[in-house]
Every structure is written in structure tokens, then in C-alpha cells.
Amino acid sequence: MENWVSPLSTGVLLGIAAGAIAALLVAIIRFKVHPLLALIIVSAGTAFATQIPAGEVLDVLVDGFGSTLGEVALLVGLGAMFGRLAETSGAARALSDALVTRFTDRRAPLALGVVSLLFGFPIFFDAAFMVMLPIIFTIARRVGGGVLIHALPAAAALSTVHVFLPPHPGAVAATVLLGADVGLVILIGVVVAVPTWYLGAYLYSVWIGRRIVLPVPDLLTGGPMIDDDTAAPPPRPGTVVALLLLPLVLIFANTTVATLGKTGAIDHAAAWAEIMMFIGSTPIALLITVLVASRVLGTGRGQPAAVVEDLLDNALKPIASVVFITGAGGMFGAVLIASGIGDALAGTLGATGLPVIVSVFVVSAILRIALGTATVTITTAAGLLGASVVAAGLGPVQTVAVVLALAAGSSIFPHVNDASFWMIGRLLGMDVPTTFRTWSVIKTLISLVGFALSCVVFALGALT
Template identity: 65%
Template structure:
């Protein structure tokens, strides 16, 4: 904003609450399209909080573009990879192998465990798009509705994304609070597995059996590479697993190079280091995987280049609504941040007088609910609390536990100002109410359980 904010914390927080309530009414009761509702409420909130008229458009566009700048390429390349995996029969081959070895009743558990592993180095959006065709194929074969399989997998991915480095929120909190990265990973892993089992597997399968939805057609359409064609060799399960591990390995190289640079083990100015980090960045890792998959799953098996081009083009068409609504959710969050509501929350919550771990959780949770982005919530909270935590003279394990508690608070109550709320809801074909009953509850359980377990580690280490 060009001018300093003149409204006090109270009015700003009331405006934020009113804006969120207005969104819910417009989307749920009035049935206004979410994209239109988000833009209207974002504009109204900008004016209500005193953002100058000549700055409103810039704030809206910045919020929209910064969100899509993070997820558009991931979703786009992820959709292409998902389409190749689904149409080639590779997803069907892998799902058959999983079910043959573990049984149909354990399919949600198998998908969840695979997602825990896959979600360790890969950001939530990209990992979910890669897992989606496998989830859809298992759901079609076994039956019982798509949520029964998608929710445990999605919960596993978001649990790893929220709690563990190298994901951005956990990294920011670790640095700002002066914690040790290795200990944060260790404590995070100890916390993540039981957290996922209760929030993702137990609740996810329970609610997935009660809200039965068909497998969406979001990845369908366009030409199919027919794996049943006798002239086209079948895709081996080993081939698909290696393909799925390719972005994992590239991103691991990026992480290793970045960590070695920060510790001084290698020269961060070296050209080869920069190239390694570039190739291992998530968008380029997915791009490379799409290129390899295009050859391995289609061209090498006899498909024409034109058919592959059409297939990839068709993969992008169904995701346009998902991208636009996700960007609009980021727009609304950007308005809340630019208006000074985040600063107002920080000032209001700073002097809570509560025990450290309780204050850490509540501050992160309230900022998360107001602003909608976990990364901003955890970064803002860590910056706000850093001096207090340094003064508390915590030992290394306690500091790592505080990072986990903070990360837990940043996960709770995902709703209409959170990009992942729209991403999950739209990709899985859920209504807004169904997304609240499933994804919002799962994200809240992940945050609360992780914070409780992190607090237990904190107390034991005292």
C-alpha cells in the first residue's frame, strides 16, 4: 500500500471476518461461481481496508500471479504426466500390482504410505498431481468412491509438506527459530507418521466411505494410448516406478546442493552447482519427467508424435478452472496481507501471556485462518516469536519441537482463502460443503495432532 494503514487492529480483524463470511454466503447459499465471488470480495475487502483505488488492481494481480507462479507450472506439468501415466495403462498396471500384493481392502493404506514417501522431498501440489492417476485408477477398479483413496494419499502429502524440510514453511521456521535442520527432520518424522495415520488414514477412510463420489473426468479426454493393443507392448510396473522416482531424485540433488552450499561444503558460486539446483527445481524436475515419460510411455511404444502432442494438449484443458480458482484464492489472501490484517493479527497476538507452545500454536493458527496460506502463517509467526524463543534458552530438541508445533498451527482450518482448498475440491469433484467436511477437517486434525505430539516432545526434552 502506498499510504500507511489508519485502521486499528479491531476494525481490520472485523473486516477480515466479514469478508470470509461473505465469501461463504456467496459461494454456498447464493451459488455464485467461486472465481467471481473471490474477485468481488477481494475488491470489496481492498476498499474496506483503505487500499487506494489506483493500487487495488495491482494488489489483486500480485496476489493472483504470485499464487499461480508457484503452482501453475506444477499443476500443468503434473497434469501432462498424469495423462501419460493414465492413458498408457501404466497406472492400471501399478494399481493391479498393488492390489494383487496387498489386497483391495488395503489399497487406501498402500496409497497413503506411498504418498508419505513421495511427499518427503516434493511439494504438495506436484506430488498430488503425480499420484492422481494412480489414485483414480485404483478407485475405478476397486470401487467405493474416489475419496476413500484420495484422502489418505492427500493427507500424507500435506502432512509431509507442512512438517518437514525441505518444504518452505518448515525451512523458514527452522531458520528463524535457530533450530537444527537434522533434528527438525527427525522429530518431524516421529510426529508425521502417527499424525497421518489418525488424521489421514483413519479419518480419511471413515469420511471417504460416507461421502461416495465418482472418479472425476478431469484427466480424461483426448486420444488414448491403448495398452491392450497387441502391437503395443505393455508398460512394466518397474518402468513406472522409475519414472515416479525421477523427479524425486532430481529434487533430492537440488536439496543436497543447496544444503551443501549453505554449510560451506561446496562453492555456491560454481556454475555446476547453479545448474544442479536449476535442474532439481520442482518445475524443471517435472518437465524433465514429462519429456522422459512422453518417450517411454508413448513414442517408444509406437505412438505418433502428433498423437502425443494432442494428448498433452488435452491434458491441460480440464485444469483451467482449477488454476483460475486457485489463483483467485491467492488473490484474496494477497489482499488480506497487503491490507495490513496480518500485521494487526501479529500485534494482537504477540502479548498473549500463554505458555510458549500454546502461544506458538495459537498465533500460527489464527494467522493461518485469516490469511489462508500456511507458508505466510508459519513465516510470520516464526518472525514474531523468534526473539521470545531465543530468550527462552531452549535446548536443541525443544527448539525442533517448537518448529513442529508452529507448523501444526499453520495447517489448521483450511477454507476459502486457501489455494489447496480449491485445488483438492475441484480436482476431486467435491462441492464446497464436501470440501469442508473432508479436507478442512483433515488439515485441522493434521495440525492439532502434530502440535500435540510436538508439545509432548517439548515437555519430555525439558
């Protein structure tokens, strides 16, 4: 597949992509085909329609499915385990009580969003959302009003940070490929990301959350409960905060060591540096957190090890559908990339002749809609336009603005070819149309507001 090039024209490839997406929507929404089955069937059909060699089709499907599971399954699984411990031990309720007392019931969605902005800085979106989920569900049950009004602001905050700020992979890729200063990207990125979240995501999340009232899913409450006769009083909020900060600290240490190694400040090949980066990798950081939580929230509070083991085992059962459908979404995206659709679209968009900040946003946005993966979108768009950005002779602030505009484009309108679309929809108990009305719109607003603020930064950079 490395040297294979599709014999089809750009127009035909784009038509096949549009038809595949339409077929998915009709199958799932109109004929109620299970999303996992629909994604597999349409992915295979798209591969054959784009004339991927028949002997390679299965490899493309399996590789796309497996690579997505490799990124998502461990994070979702370990996050669900932590969430189950936090839910059944009373830890989630203890922290939610403290937050609601401090911010009041009416401001609970804002409190969750602000906490998520801070928590999402060093942690990837999938992992951070799974760790926050028990807190979100507990506050939603206590305050009422449905799950969406509480979950969407938090999810949007995590996503906004993930899109715009290093050390997240898309922002790092754009920074490197466009030649921006990483420190300046972080500094200006924070100034852009916070109002982008509030104006583009929080206000709409609260508005739509009041109109679509869904019950809190029981993902974290099925199976055995901790024995109230033997359980100690709920842990203190400070203990819960410490557990939430543990993966954050480990992952931040990983990022710091990796960054210092790249700059030459330390020897990144040293044994201690490699061990630190291993411990601070996201799956290992979450694993350590689950182990510590099992002791602090489980056996350390008088629960038998067998009870804790049952809790963790039952935490995995409700998320099986989420993991498989998310993997199938990655499969569909992999077919679109392997078929040459992304390259065909990128080549067409490369000669738009638009102003540099507009062209990077448009190219990034269209690639995102076509391919469904933010990191591939950013890498492709930055690689396509990097030379023209460098040739434009932009100042440091303007270059940062272009990076942020490209990142904003990569956030626009997630749909059926995006793994996060399925993960968010399934975890929050939404069907496909509701996920479009909520998550797809929220991400599009984040994209548009972020681009508008990037243009303001670009204009101000021209004055310096």
C-alpha cells in the first residue's frame, strides 16, 4: 500500500467519500443498522469502490480498527475503572458536593468546564474525559436537569485545550511544521482558547443542554456496589483532587522531560529520562492512577480485594460497545486516507490563492470533514502549506496566529468518520441525530470562534 496510487480522478474519489458518508447516515438513522455493522460494511464498500487492491482491503480495515483501539481502548478502559471506583466509594460525590457548594447548583456546568480547562492541559482528550466522567455524572444526578447540560461544557473545554495547545499532538505538529515558537503558541493559545471555549462552546452547551434533557447513563453504576456496612466514610475532596492530579503530574513530567531532551538541555537517552517518559505516558499514568485509587478508595477503606476486583471487572462491561464503535470509526477514517481521498482533496485545495491565514483554515477544515481525524488533518494541511507560510515572511505573532487558525480548522464538524463523535455520543447516551445537534455543532462553533480570534491575533501581529 505504500507505493499504491488510486487510478481514480479527484472528482470520483470525492464523490465516493460523500456517498459513503451518506450511506452510513441512511443505514444508521433510517434503517437502524447497528453503527458497528454499518461502519464495517461501508468501510469495506468504500475500499473496493476506490479500487484499493483486493488483497490489501482487509489489512487496511484491520490496521485502521487496531490503531484506533490502540489509542482509545486502554484509555477508555482504565478511565472507566477509575470512574467506577470514584462512583462507588463516594469520592465523586464528595468532590461534586464541594464544587456545588462553592459554585452553587446553577453554576455547576461552569465549574465543571473551568476544572476541565485546567485538567485537560497536559492530558489527551479521551483520557481526561473518562477521568472526569464520574464527577460529571454525580453532579448531574445531584443537581438535575439531565446529563448534557453538565457533560457538554466539560467535554468542550477538554476538546478546546486539546485542539489549540501543546503538548497535544495536533498543536505540536502545526507548531513544528509551520516554524512557530512553542512558548509563544502556548501563551497566545491560552488567550485564544479560553474565550473560544466560553463563547463558542459553553454558552451553546448550556442552551442545548436545557432543551435536550437526557438521563444520566448508568455506565459507571452497574454491577456490585461497595458494602455500606464495611465502607469507611467518603474520602475527603482533597483526596479526590489528589487522585485527579496524579495522572496530570505524571503526564506533565513526561512532556517536560521530552521537551528538555529535544532542546538538548538533558540527555533524553539517559535511563532515568526514558523511565520517566514511560511512567508519564498516558496509558501508564492512568494505570498507576487506577492502582493507587484501588488502594485509596478500595482496600485502604476496608474493602476486600475480591470486591474491588469485581468493581473493576464490571466497569469494563458497559463500555464494550463504545470501544468497538470507536474503533470502527477509526477504520472508516483509515479507508478514506488509504484510498487517496485525503491527498486528492489536499492537492485541490493547495492552489486556492486565498490569504495565508484563510487558506490554512479552509484547507484544514475541509480535510477534517473529509478524513475525520484531527492529527492527520493538521499534519497534512501544515505539510501542504508550510512552505507558503514560511515564504510569506510572517512575524512570530502572525505565525502563531496561522498555527491557531489551522488548529481551529481541524476541529470543525465531527461526524460519522470521526472516532470522538461515536465515543461522546455513546458515553452520554445520545443517538446519531442528537450527537449532530450537540457535539458536531459545539465543535463547529469552537472552530469558527477560534478562527475569528486567530484572525484578530494575526491583525495585531501585523502592527508589531
